Amino acid sequence: MMTNPTPRPDTPAHGSVLEVDEVVVEYPAKGWRTPPFRALHGVSLDIRAGETVGLVGESGSGKTTLGRAVLGLAPVREGRIAYAGRDISRLGARERRALSDEIQVVFQDPYTSLNPAMTVGDILTEPLLVAGVSRGAAGERIRELLDQVSLPADAAHRLPREFSGGQRQRIAIARALCRDPRLIVCDEPVSALDLSTQARVLDLFIEIQERTGVAYLFITHDLSVVRRISHRVAVMYRGEIVESGDTRAVTSQPQHPYTQRLMLAALVPDPDRQRDRREQRRGLAAAGS
Amino acid sequence: MTNPPGETTPATPSAPGALSRRGGVGRRLLRNLVAVVCLTVLALLVLATVFAPLLTSHSPTRPSLLDTFASPGAAHPLGGDSVGRDVLARLLYGGRVSLLGAFLAVAVALLIGVPTGLVSGYYRGWVDAAFSWVASLVMAAPAIMVLLVAIAAIGPDANAAMTVLGVILAPGVFRLVRASVTSVREELYVDAAHVSGLNDLRIVRRHILPVVQAPTIIQAAQMFGVAVVIQAGIEFLGLGSASEASWGAMLNEAFANLYIEPTLLVAPGVAIVVTVASVGLLANALRDTLLEGGHAAPARRLRRTKTPDSPPADSPVRDDDGDALLTVRNLRVSYPTSDGEATVVDGVSLSVRHGEVVGLVGESGSGKSQTAFSVLGLLPPEARREAEGLSFGGKDLRRLGGKAMSGLRGRRIAYVPQEPMSNLDPSFRIGSQLADPMRLHLKISAGEARKRALALLERVGIDRPERVYDAYPHQISGGMAQRVLIAGAVSCDPDLLIADEPTTALDVTVQAEVLDLLRELQRERRMGMILVTHNFGVVADICDHVLVMRSGKVVESAPVGQLFANPHHAYTRMLLASTLEDAPTRTPLDDGTPARTTVQEKA
Amino acid sequence: MLTFLLRRVAAGLVLLYVLATAAFAMMSLTGTDAVRNISGNTATPAQVAAKTHELGLDRPWISQYGSWLGHAVRGDFGVSWFSGDPVAASLALKVPVTLSVVVAGLILATALSIVLGVAAAVRRGWLDRVVQVLAILGYAVPSFLAALALSVIVAVKLRWLPATGYVPFAVSPSGWFQSITLPAVSLSIGVIAATAQQVRGSAIDVLRQDFVRTLRSRGISERRVLFRHVLRNAAPPALTVLSLQFIGLVGGAVITEKVFGLPGVGSAAVTASTNGDTPLVMGVVVYLVFIVVAVNLLVDVAYGWLNPKVRVR
Numbered sequence A: 001m002m003t004n005p006t007p008r009p010d011t012p013a014h015g016s017v018l019e020v021d022e023v024v025v026e027y028p029a030k031g032w033r034t035p036p037f038r039a040l041h042g043v044s045l046d047i048r049a050g051e052t053v054g055l056v057g058e059s060g061s062g063k064t065t066l067g068r069a070v071l072g073l074a075p076v077r078e079g080r081i082a083y084a085g086r087d088i089s090r091l092g093a094r095e096r097r098a099l100s101d102e103i104q105v106v107f108q109d110p111y112t113s114l115n116p117a118m119t120v121g122d123i124l125t126e127p128l129l130v131a132g133v134s135r136g137a138a139g140e141r142i143r144e145l146l147d148q149v150s151l152p153a154d155a156a157h158r159l160p161r162e163f164s165g166g167q168r169q170r171i172a173i174a175r176a177l178c179r180d181p182r183l184i185v186c187d188e189p190v191s192a193l194d195l196s197t198q199a200r201v202l203d204l205f206i207e208i209q210e211r212t213g214v215a216y217l218f219i220t221h222d223l224s225v226v227r228r229i230s231h232r233v234a235v236m237y238r239g240e241i242v243e244s245g246d247t248r249a250v251t252s253q254p255q256h257p258y259t260q261r262l263m264l265a266a267l268v269p270d271p272d273r274q275r276d277r278r279e280q281r282r283g284l285a286a287a288g289s
Numbered sequence B: 001m002t003n004p005p006g007e008t009t010p011a012t013p014s015a016p017g018a019l020s021r022r023g024g025v026g027r028r029l030l031r032n033l034v035a036v037v038c039l040t041v042l043a044l045l046v047l048a049t050v051f052a053p054l055l056t057s058h059s060p061t062r063p064s065l066l067d068t069f070a071s072p073g074a075a076h077p078l079g080g081d082s083v084g085r086d087v088l089a090r091l092l093y094g095g096r097v098s099l100l101g102a103f104l105a106v107a108v109a110l111l112i113g114v115p116t117g118l119v120s121g122y123y124r125g126w127v128d129a130a131f132s133w134v135a136s137l138v139m140a141a142p143a144i145m146v147l148l149v150a151i152a153a154i155g156p157d158a159n160a161a162m163t164v165l166g167v168i169l170a171p172g173v174f175r176l177v178r179a180s181v182t183s184v185r186e187e188l189y190v191d192a193a194h195v196s197g198l199n200d201l202r203i204v205r206r207h208i209l210p211v212v213q214a215p216t217i218i219q220a221a222q223m224f225g226v227a228v229v230i231q232a233g234i235e236f237l238g239l240g241s242a243s244e245a246s247w248g249a250m251l252n253e254a255f256a257n258l259y260i261e262p263t264l265l266v267a268p269g270v271a272i273v274v275t276v277a278s279v280g281l282l283a284n285a286l287r288d289t290l291l292e293g294g295h296a297a298p299a300r301r302l303r304r305t306k307t308p309d310s311p312p313a314d315s316p317v318r319d320d321d322g323d324a325l326l327t328v329r330n331l332r333v334s335y336p337t338s339d340g341e342a343t344v345v346d347g348v349s350l351s352v353r354h355g356e357v358v359g360l361v362g363e364s365g366s367g368k369s370q371t372a373f374s375v376l377g378l379l380p381p382e383a384r385r386e387a388e389g390l391s392f393g394g395k396d397l398r399r400l401g402g403k404a405m406s407g408l409r410g411r412r413i414a415y416v417p418q419e420p421m422s423n424l425d426p427s428f429r430i431g432s433q434l435a436d437p438m439r440l441h442l443k444i445s446a447g448e449a450r451k452r453a454l455a456l457l458e459r460v461g462i463d464r465p466e467r468v469y470d471a472y473p474h475q476i477s478g479g480m481a482q483r484v485l486i487a488g489a490v491s492c493d494p495d496l497l498i499a500d501e502p503t504t505a506l507d508v509t510v511q512a513e514v515l516d517l518l519r520e521l522q523r524e525r526r527m528g529m530i531l532v533t534h535n536f537g538v539v540a541d542i543c544d545h546v547l548v549m550r551s552g553k554v555v556e557s558a559p560v561g562q563l564f565a566n567p568h569h570a571y572t573r574m575l576l577a578s579t580l581e582d583a584p585t586r587t588p589l590d591d592g593t594p595a596r597t598t599v600q601e602k603a
Numbered sequence C: 001m002l003t004f005l006l007r008r009v010a011a012g013l014v015l016l017y018v019l020a021t022a023a024f025a026m027m028s029l030t031g032t033d034a035v036r037n038i039s040g041n042t043a044t045p046a047q048v049a050a051k052t053h054e055l056g057l058d059r060p061w062i063s064q065y066g067s068w069l070g071h072a073v074r075g076d077f078g079v080s081w082f083s084g085d086p087v088a089a090s091l092a093l094k095v096p097v098t099l100s101v102v103v104a105g106l107i108l109a110t111a112l113s114i115v116l117g118v119a120a121a122v123r124r125g126w127l128d129r130v131v132q133v134l135a136i137l138g139y140a141v142p143s144f145l146a147a148l149a150l151s152v153i154v155a156v157k158l159r160w161l162p163a164t165g166y167v168p169f170a171v172s173p174s175g176w177f178q179s180i181t182l183p184a185v186s187l188s189i190g191v192i193a194a195t196a197q198q199v200r201g202s203a204i205d206v207l208r209q210d211f212v213r214t215l216r217s218r219g220i221s222e223r224r225v226l227f228r229h230v231l232r233n234a235a236p237p238a239l240t241v242l243s244l245q246f247i248g249l250v251g252g253a254v255i256t257e258k259v260f261g262l263p264g265v266g267s268a269a270v271t272a273s274t275n276g277d278t279p280l281v282m283g284v285v286v287y288l289v290f291i292v293v294a295v296n297l298l299v300d301v302a303y304g305w306l307n308p309k310v311r312v313r
Helices: A063-070 A093-101 A120-130 A135-148 A153-157 A165-177 A195-212 A223-229 A247-252 A257-265 A271-288 B025-030 B033-050 B087-123 B125-140 B143-154 B158-185 B188-195 B200-236 B247-256 B262-295 B368-376 B402-408 B430-442 B446-459 B465-469 B478-490 B508-525 B536-542 B560-565 B570-578 C002-029 C034-039 C045-055 C061-072 C087-123 C125-140 C143-157 C173-207 C210-217 C222-259 C265-275 C278-306
Strands: A016-027 A037-048 A052-056 A076-083 A103-106 A183-187 A215-220 A232-237 A240-246 B324-337 B340-353 B357-361 B384-386 B389-392 B413-416 B496-500 B528-533 B545-550 B553-559 B596-598
Touching (some): A037 A052, A037 A076, A037 A240, A052 A063, A052 A223, A063 A076, A063 A183, A063 A215, A093 A120, A103 A165, A120 A135, A120 A165, A135 A153, A135 A165, A195 B570, A232 A247, A232 A257, A257 B508, A271 B508, A271 B560, B025 B033, B025 B262, B033 B262, B087 B125, B087 B247, B087 B262, B125 C002, B125 C278, B143 B158, B143 B200, B143 C222, B158 B200, B188 B200, B200 B247, B200 B262, B200 C125, B200 C143, B200 C222, B262 C125, B262 C143, B324 B528, B340 B368, B340 B528, B357 B536, B368 B413, B413 B478, B413 C210, B430 B446, B430 B465, B430 B478, B446 B478, B478 B508, B496 B508, B508 B528, B528 B536, B545 B570, B553 B570, C002 C061, C002 C278, C087 C125, C087 C173, C087 C278, C125 C173, C143 C173, C173 C222, C210 C222, C222 C265, C222 C278, C265 C278
Parallel strands (some): A052 A215, A052 A232, A103 A183, B357 B528, B413 B496
Antiparallel strands (some): A016 A037
16 A cells, blocks of 8 residues: 555554653743643543544543644643654654654644645645655555545546535545555544535545554544544543543443533434433533532 | 525635636736736836837937927927926836836845745744834834935935835735735644645745735735835935936926926826836736635535425425414525526425424535525525515515514514624624614613613523623633523514524533523523524424425425434435434444543542 | 733834934934035035034944934934024924824825725625725825826816915914815825725625624614624724825825925925935934824724724733
C-alpha cells in the first residue's frame, strides 16, 4: 500500500499506539497578568493498534483540545503524549513533520478543512509530494484512494465546492489515509452531516479500520455515534476524563454522575422509550437537587 | 440550515479571497467588458507617454511668447499655455512623471507591506505587535503632511516624494495582507497541511499566498489611483520638480490663470480623472473576477424537475379538521435562478390544531425550514410563495398585507430560531429585546413590560433574571440565549409557535432541558406548534404528529406512534434505519484492560 | 470604559510624541540649507555663520531637539525663521479656518453617506447603482480637482459663492458659512464616496443576519428594524472607515485651502515646507496630529458606545 515504505518503530508489547499521560494544556490569556486558560487538567488515555477510542463530551469540555494536543497543534504544558513509546508532546517542527507518516486527522467541518482553491487531486497529492513520492506514483495512489472512499476517479480534477458535505468528508478521509497512518484523530467528523450520510460515512470509517488496522481517536458529542464506532470510550467533562472503559459498559451502566446525566439526556428515536428515559432523567434531577 | 434558497450544500467559501487556479484569471478578466475597456485605456495611456516624441514634435518645456494662450489648432492640437508651451506635449511628457511616480509609490508600498504582513500574520507574537504598532502610527499621520515634512527635509524631488508616499501607503497593504493571512491561518485546511507535514514555507506558498494575492492586486490598483492623485496634488502645490512637465504642474499653471483661461484645467483634469477612473474600475472588475467569480455558481442542487415520487401513504391533510389553528394546502415556494426557477417547497399541505405539536422532519434541502418561514411570512423578498390555502385562526394569510402580518407575528404566531447567539441583536441589552415587542403588541407601560419580562425569564428557568435582563447577548451562554429567545417567543401568548431546529446548536444535556421547557410551555398555554428538526429523537420526545419531507415534498404524514411503529414510505424507513440508536455496539478488541475507570466527581 | 478611554488617550499622546520627534529628526538631520534661504544668495560666509549661531543650528541635534521639546510642551513653538512671528500665535489664527472646513466637510460626508448607503442597501435597484457610480466618481475626482471645478463653475461663472477668502464666524456667521461651503463640499465628495460604500456594505451584511429575521418574527415594524437595529449594528465598521477618511481629509485641506485662498494651517504648511522653516513646520505637524488624535478619540468613544463588546466585558 505504501508507495514509499519507511521502517516503523515496533509496537510495544502491550500494543498501545498512543499513550496520553496526565496531559495539561494551557492557552495564554489575552491580557498580561490574566492567568492562562487551562483547557486540560491532567488527562490520561491510551489507544491500541486497530482500536477506536471515542472521546465524548459537551462543548468546552476539552475534547477537541486533546485531539489538537495529539496532533501537535495545542501547547502541552505538563505530562506526556507518547506515540509508539516515543514522547511526541514537545517535538521540534522538523520532527513533528516527520510524524505526518504516522498520525493524521479528519476535521469536523468538511467546508473549511479543504482548501477551496485547490482541486481534489492537488489536495490529495500534496502530502505525498512532501513525503518524496514521485508525481506519477502519487497519481496512481490517488486513484486507489478515491476508489477506497467510493468517489469517482474524475473527482481528482474537480474543486471541493462541487461536492456535497458527505463527499467532502470522504475527500478528507482520503487525505488522511494517503500516507497510510497508524492513528487518525477524527474531530467530530460526522456531526455536520445529514443522518443518512452520517451512517454511511461511519460505515466507511469502520470498513477502513478493519482493512488497514488504523487506530482512531474519535471525538464526538453524539453518544449514538460513539456507540456505533468505538471499542472503548472516554467521557470528558470540564477538562478531565471522568469515566472511561468499554463502550458497552460505559453507555449501558454509567457510573459517574455526569455520564449518567449525559446518557439520560440523549434522545431515543422511539416515543415510548423516550418517555421512560425522560421520566428517569427527571427522577435523577429531582434526587440530585 | 436556515439559509434561504438552497438549503443544500451551503457552499460557503471558506477563504473568501482564494484565487481559483482553474480557468485562468487572465482569461476570465478578459470576459469582463469593463475590465477590457479599462485595460485598453490604460495601455493606450502608457503607450502615448512612452512614445510621446513620436506623437508631438513640440518640447514640453520650451516657452514661446508667440503661442501664449494659443487656441487649439493645427500647430497646437490642444493649444498653448501661459508662456506658450504646447499643452499636448506637456500632457504626454507629463504623463511619464505622473505614471512613473505612481508606479514607484505602489512598488515601494508592496515591497514593504507584503513581506511584513505575511510575517506578522503567520508568526504573530511580538513581531506582529511591533509591526502593527508602527503601521497604526504611520496610518494616523495625514499623508500630505508627511510629504510636506519630507519635502521640507529633502527638497523638491518628485521621485523621493513618491518613495515616501510608498512608505505611507505600505501600512494599508500590511494590514490587508496581515488580515488575509490571519483569516486563512485559522482555517482547518492549514491545520491539515501542518499535520500533513508541510513546512512553513510550503504552507505559505501553497495555501496562504494564493489567498493574499487577489486582495493585494486589487489594493495595488486602488493605490495606484491614489498615488496619481497625490502626485498631482504635490505638483499642484508647486512642491515637485519645477523644471519638469507633469499633470499636477499643468493644473498649477491653469490655476494661476484661472480667470484668464480656465479651459487650461481641462486637459490635465481629464487625464487624471480618466487614469484614476480606469484604475478604479479595473480594481472593481478584478474584485468581481478574482473574489466573487472564483466562488460563483455554488453547487446548489435544487430540483427542477418533478421527481416521480410515490404518493404519500396517507393524505397529509386531515380535511375533517374543524378546529384547525393553521391549515396549509398545497404550498409551493420557489426562487428565480439563472435558468428559470427552483422549487424548494412543492405541494406541502399540513394542519395544526390548538395544543398539537407537528413535526417537520427531513434532511438538509428537504424544504422544511422554507415551509416554516412561509407560514411566518418571513421568506426572503425574491422568494415566491403560492398556496391553495393558507389560513390561520380563520384568517387567510395570503391576503394579509405587510402591516397586518407584522401585527400577527410575535403576537399570535411566534418563532424560535436555531442558532441562539446569532439571533439576538448584539448591540442591545436582553431586557430591551424582550420588553420592546411586548410594549408594542400588548400596549403596556415600560415598567409593566419589565415586570413581565423578568417573570418570563424566571419561568424559562433563568436563575437571576435581573442580571440577564441587564446583560448583553455576548455575556450569556448559548443555552441561556435559547431560553431568552423562547421567553421572547411566548411573551405575547401566541397561539402558534414555530420552532426551527430549536435544540440543534445546543449541548445534549441542555437540549433535553430546552425540550422539556418547550413541552411545558406548549401544554400550559395550549399552543399549537410546528417543530422543524432533522433529529428523530426530538420528534419522539415532543411531537404528536409528524410529516417527513424530502426534496420539497411530504412523503409521509402520520401520528408519531404510528410513524415509528409502522413507517410506510421507503424513505422514512431508510431514515429511521440510519439512526444509530439501535445500531450494533462494537465489542472491545480484547480483555487486556480494565473494563472501566471512573473518576469520582470533584466538588 | 474609563480604562479603555485612558488607554486611547495615552496612545494618542504617544502618537503625537513619536510623529513630532520623527518630523524634527527629518527636518534637522537632512534639512535643506534654510540658513542660506534666509540670508539670501549674497550673504557672506561670516553672515551665514552668524545666522546659524543665532538659530542655534550649530548646537548638537539632541540639544536642539531638547530645547524645542521643552518649549513645545509649554505651548511655545518658537518663532518662524522667515516672518519672525511667534508660531503658536499665528497658528492659533489659522487653526479655526482649517477646522471649520474639515469639520463641516466631515459632518456633510457623514450625513450624506449614511443616507445614501442605507438607502442603497435597502432599496437596491437603481439607487444602488447610483451609489456605485458615485463611489467610482468620488474616487477618481481628486478633491482639489473638484475644488477647481466648483470654483470655476459656482464661484467664477455663476458667482453664487465667493471664490476665495475666509470670513471668521465672529465677524459674520453667514459670510463664514458662505466662505466654507465650497471648500467643505469639495473635500467631502471623496469621503462620501468611500463611506457610503462602506455603510451600504455593512448594512447589507446586517440585514442578512439571523437576528433581523427574528426581530421581524416578533412583529417589529420594518422601519424600527432598520433605524434602531440595522443602523446601530452597521455603524461601527462605517465609523472606522470614516476615521481613516478624516485623516485624508486633513491632508486634502492643505490643497483645498490653496484653491480657495483660505488662510489655514495648510497654506502655512506649504510655505513653511518650501522654505524649510523648521519651527513653523513643527508647529503645523503638532497641530494637525493633535486634531487627528482628538477626532480619533471621539471616534473611539462613539465606537465604544455603539459596540457593547468594547464597553462591557
